[in-house]
Amino acid sequence: MLLPFSVPDRRRETAPGTSLGALADALASELDPWLSAPLPIPEVKARLTRAGGRCPVHGSPLEFDPRQPHRHRCERCGTSYTDEAHHAWWAMGAQLFTAERAAHAAALFLLRGQPPHRDLAVGTLRELAQRYRHWPNRDNVLGPTRPFFSTYLESIWLLNLCHALALLEAAGVHDPHDAVRELLLAPSSVLIAGYHEGRSNRQVWNEVAVLSAWTLLGDRGRVAARLSHPGSLESLLRHGLLADGTWYEGENYHQFAHRGLWYGVQLLAVLGRPLDPVLDQRYHEGFSTPFAGLLPDETLPSRRDSQYAVSVRQWRWAEWCELGLAHRHDERLAAVLQRLYDGRAPRRETGRAQSTADAERNRPAAALTRADCSWRALLMATAMPTPNGHWTPGSLVQPEQGLAVLRRERERKPQGGREPERDRVYVALDGGASAGGHGHPDRLHLTLQSNAARWLDDPGTGSYVDPTLHWYRSTLAHHAPLVNGASQQEGRVTLTAFENRGGAGWVQKRAEELAPGVQATRTIVVCDGYLVDLLEWTAAEPVTLTLPVASGDATNIAAWRAAQRAGAGGTEDGYDFLRQIEEAVAAPDVIHVGPHASGASDTMLAQDGMSAVYATTGESRWWRALAPGAPGRPSHRRLLVDVQGRTGRIVGVWHWVPGTQVALAPDGPAYATVTTPDGTVAAHEAATHGWHIGLLARHARSSIDLELLPVIGHAGDATRPHDEPSPPAAAPHEARTVRAPLCATADDVVTLHPPITLEEAHYTPTEEPWGGDNRPTAEIRVGVTRDLLVVHLQAHTGHPPVVPDGGTATRMPENLLDNERADVNADGVQVYVGMAGDPPGRWRAAVLAVPLPGDAGATVRLTSLVPGGPVPQVRASALATGWELVMQWPRALLPALESGTVTFDVVVNERPPHRERRRGQLALSGGGGFGYLRGDRHAPAQPLRLQLG
Numbered sequence: 032m033l034l035p036f037s038v039p040d041r042r043r044e045t046a047p048g049t050s051l052g053a054l055a056d057a058l059a060s061e062l063d064p065w066l067s068a069p070l071p072i073p074e075v076k077a078r079l080t081r082a083g084g085r086c087p088v089h090g091s092p093l094e095f096d097p098r099q100p101h102r103h104r105c106e107r108c109g110t111s112y113t114d115e116a117h118h119a120w121w122a123m124g125a126q127l128f129t130a131e132r133a134a135h136a137a138a139l140f141l142l143r144g145q146p147p148h149r150d151l152a153v154g155t156l157r158e159l160a161q162r163y164r165h166w167p168n169r170d171n172v173l174g175p176t177r178p179f180f181s182t183y184l185e186s187i188w189l190l191n192l193c194h195a196l197a198l199l200e201a202a203g204v205h206d207p208h209d210a211v212r213e214l215l216l217a218p219s220s221v222l223i224a225g226y227h228e229g230r231s232n233r234q235v236w237n238e239v240a241v242l243s244a245w246t247l248l249g250d251r252g253r254v255a256a257r258l259s260h261p262g263s264l265e266s267l268l269r270h271g272l273l274a275d276g277t278w279y280e281g282e283n284y285h286q287f288a289h290r291g292l293w294y295g296v297q298l299l300a301v302l303g304r305p306l307d308p309v310l311d312q313r314y315h316e317g318f319s320t321p322f323a324g325l326l327p328d329e330t331l332p333s334r335r336d337s338q339y340a341v342s343v344r345q346w347r348w349a350e351w352c353e354l355g356l357a358h359r360h361d362e363r364l365a366a367v368l369q370r371l372y373d374g375r376a377p378r379r380e381t382g383r384a385q386s387t388a389d390a391e392r393n394r395p396a397a398a399l400t401r402a403d404c405s406w407r408a409l410l411m412a413t414a415m416p417t418p419n420g421h422w423t424p425g426s427l428v429q430p431e432q433g434l435a436v437l438r439r440e441r442e443r444k445p446q447g448g449r450e451p452e453r454d455r456v457y458v459a460l461d462g463g464a465s466a467g468g469h470g471h472p473d474r475l476h477l478t479l480q481s482n483a484a485r486w487l488d489d490p491g492t493g494s495y496v497d498p499t500l501h502w503y504r505s506t507l508a509h510h511a512p513l514v515n516g517a518s519q520q521e522g523r524v525t526l527t528a529f530e531n532r533g534g535a536g537w538v539q540k541r542a543e544e545l546a547p548g549v550q551a552t553r554t555i556v557v558c559d560g561y562l563v564d565l566l567e568w569t570a571a572e573p574v575t576l577t578l579p580v581a582s583g584d585a586t587n588i589a590a591w592r593a594a595q596r597a598g599a600g601g602t603e604d605g606y607d608f609l610r611q612i613e614e615a616v617a618a619p620d621v622i623h624v625g626p627h628a629s630g631a632s633d634t635m636l637a638q639d640g641m642s643a644v645y646a647t648t649g650e651s652r653w654w655r656a657l658a659p660g661a662p663g664r665p666s667h668r669r670l671l672v673d674v675q676g677r678t679g680r681i682v683g684v685w686h687w688v689p690g691t692q693v694a695l696a697p698d699g700p701a702y703a704t705v706t707t708p709d710g711t712v713a714a715h716e717a718a719t720h721g722w723h724i725g726l727l728a729r730h731a732r733s734s735i736d737l738e739l740l741p742v743i744g745h746a747g748d749a750t751r752p753h754d755e756p757s758p759p760a761a762a763p764h765e766a767r768t769v770r771a772p773l774c775a776t777a778d779d780v781v782t783l784h785p786p787i788t789l790e791e792a793h794y795t796p797t798e799e800p801w802g803g804d805n806r807p808t809a810e811i812r813v814g815v816t817r818d819l820l821v822v823h824l825q826a827h828t829g830h831p832p833v834v835p836d837g838g839t840a841t842r843m844p845e846n847l848l849d850n851e852r853a854d855v856n857a858d859g860v861q862v863y864v865g866m867a868g869d870p871p872g873r874w875r876a877a878v879l880a881v882p883l884p885g886d887a888g889a890t891v892r893l894t895s896l897v898p899g900g901p902v903p904q905v906r907a908s909a910l911a912t913g914w915e916l917v918m919q920w921p922r923a924l925l926p927a928l929e930s931g932t933v934t935f936d937v938v939v940n941e942r943p944p945h946r947e948r949r950r951g952q953l954a955l956s957g958g959g960g961f962g963y964l965r966g967d968r969h970a971p972a973q974p975l976r977l978q979l980g
Contacts, residue, residue, distance in 0.1 A: 564685065905919075
């Protein structure tokens with residue numbers, strides 16, 4: 032068994048008429064259509080493309096219907112599509128759906144003993160085992176896999192099949208399990224085990240799938256070794272979950288990772304290795320912590336790479352609470368579960384019948400009961416009725432997660448004699464530990480929501496393979512500061528204050544190194560009916576600091592003029608996505624921001640309105656532009672302000688009670704003076720102890736003093752929230768090993784001879800390792816003259832150069848697979864030149880060159896990878912078994928070369944004719960690891976250092 036429960040006890044607890052009997056009945060009913068029809072097992076390998084699975088008009092996800100492999104309906108407009116790209120995307124859902132139905136059927140057979148459920152599970156396992164080797168391990172996006180395009184999906188799939196096998200065996204069924212072990216569990220687990228993703232949420236699923244398969248294979252030695260290595264399941268629990276129980280990558284990945292951890296914790300109990308009390312408490316907290324930051328409309332914050340406006344009124348969240356309560360009673364989970372079962376949401380299809388295992392889709396809020404959970408709850412939820420619980424999330428701070436929330440409520444008198452209602456205002460300031468690859472450069476982002484009206488919002492993230500991903504991952508898409516038109520660089524965030532007294536509360540955070548030499552502090556003070564927003568910064572040199580103030584417009588700027596506005600360069604800065612850019616003509620000192628919010632008509636704000644005023648020190652420039660809305664939502668207007676100088680201050684007040692008056696003085700000492708409708712005057716100013724609010728009400732003076740934290744500590748390391756070393760990837764090559772063909776030491780002069788041969792030691796695969804039919808090599812010569820840096824390369828791939836369809840020598844074709852440059856999936860070369868001492872991945876010049884075969888030989892398509900960076904002269908020749916290229920960099924165009932010592936690397940991309948993505952890379956600095964999702968970004972562990980003669 033892979034789950035710790037008593038089969039006889041569970042059979043009694045799930046019998047008809049019991050608390051869980053209705054769940055068993057509902058799950059059995061959902062399987063009825065598949066007892067007489069085969070479950071969908073796609074012939075094709077699942078494929079990730081920009082078009083697949085999304086409506087080409089609205090960009091919204093297409094419905095998944097396991098019975099419709101070639102007809103896919105848009106959930107928004109109702110249009111059906113039949114493109115092959117959609118079918119290849121459907122194949123992913125179909126594989127996961129079928130694997131889950133196998134576990135679903137096996138669980139029902141174990142508890143109810145119905146032969147059709149046994150036959151469905153056995154037949155599915157047999158069929159998948161026979162087919163597994165027929166899906167090719169190629170053209171993958173994120174790790175090796177056969178049925179899918181990413182390893183973690185195969186892990187989820189394999190894990191469900193492992194549970195199906197274990198449940199059948201617990202019921203006394205043992206045919207055809209030897210074949211399933213040999214043909215499916217063994218090869219799939221070996222493939223997954225060879226790929227490690229560090230502390231990613233995906234690695235949780237990889238670990239649990241491998242451990243489950245090896246347990247069923249009876250290989251206790253490998254299980255014990257896997258549990259002891261640096262990237263083990265326990266390590267992920269201890270160092271992926273922060274001290275407060277939240278997963279470091281944010282709310283969206285918290286639930287996904289925690290669901291995987293749930294499987295792992297159950298398996299550890301079966302193996303006799305339960306968690307120690309401290310780690311068990313952290314794991315248990317993980318069930319409830321996401322609800323602590325819940326927005327007023329019962330959706331999760333869209334922080335980091337989360338999807339937008341995810342409702343918790345979905346069956347998977349209810350089941351999560353059920354499993355948490357089974358682990359340990361918790362008043363908070365009981366209260367949330369009562370809320371989800373209260374019947375206030377619309378009655379609609381929950382989506383469980385189309386569930387694709389643990390790679391779930393978000394669904395609209397729906398009325399739920401216990402009968403809407405899955406086979407996991409059927410086996411593991413407590414048999415007792417849902418307990419009573421009383422808990423309402425209040426103000427909170429999660430320093431490492433980076434979430435600080437201040438909440439306010441007020442009673443509103445409704446019209447028509449209805450019962451009074453409460454209006455809920457939610458204010459949050461972001462900035463904590465880095466979220467790894469899913470973090471956004473949004474330190475000091477401000478969120479403001481009242482009921483369903485989203486005034487200052489985080490747009491989350493849409494499709495990972497669409498170019499708009501660059502917008503959603505830019506600072507400009509958030510209400511956070513950026514410097515000199517560039518998205519923030521990674522750095523520390525320090526929580527310096529958090530206090531809430533009900534009538535007044537505040538949060539303050541300091542961000543180090545928003546840009547080189549630039550520090551910023553943002554202070555948010557929340558009182559009844561308004562908040563004060565203060566942003567201050569210092570810089571080593573004069574800078575332009577930009578703050579996106581609102582998703583709205585200024586009401587007191589009389590004239591605007593069309594203007595051009597560019598960022599520092601590169602799509603990651605976000606400016607390329609702005610449209611209808613305008614600059615204010617003669618903007619006043621104080622800017623008024625008018626009512627504008629998504630969903631405002633559904634709240635008291637439609638009548639009362641939400642308004643803001645902002646002012647700055649020094650001279651400012653105000654801008655407005657149309658920007659992309661949240662994924663699947665219309666574009667909206669964004670209001671931005673620029674302030675220049677070594678130091679500066681932006682101060683604003685948002686207020687949501689009619690009759691509130693505001694006066695601003697950014698040069699202080701009282702930055703903001705607010706007069707509330709009852710005549711109370713509140714003067715806000717910074718103080719040595721923290722924040723001082725002087726109050727004058729009916730000629731009586733008083734004050735409120737908010738305190739700084741007594742001990743100031745940073746909220747997390749910029750790259751790793753714990754001291755745990757990352758699990759080892761392939762060991763980097765020693766410098767002398769990589770450089771030996773060039774020179775004896777790093778200080779020797781490089782000449783044009785002898786050639787450096789790149790082969791197995793320099794190879795980084797994206798599919799299978801170097802060897803067999805996969806043996807690309809290359810020879811590189813590097814030299815320098817008084818005027819030139821010369822790179823000569825011969826690539827031996829066994830075939831003429833392969834390039835993406837379309838495009839010309841001067842125009843790259845559109846990439847239909849993802850949001851990378853199309854030419855990364857071509858035979859070609861990436862060359863990087865930097866300055867000694869620069870951080871890894873920062874290059875002064877970098878190019879991507881692709882030889883284009885033609886009747887007259889070959890031309891070259893050349894792309895600079897550094898915005899505005901220098902480019903070399905290039906000539907190429909296509910060969911029958913490869914290609915040749917000569918690149919000449921004029922020294923006058925490379926200031927880095929004048930230093931005499933440069934960092935340097937060459938990466939050769941190789942794509943066979945029968946692939947649509949590159950198969951691997953040869954790197955001068957050495958290979959190892961895997962090259963998935965690397966694109967044209969390159970940060971070698973040991974770049975070459977060249978001294979130029």
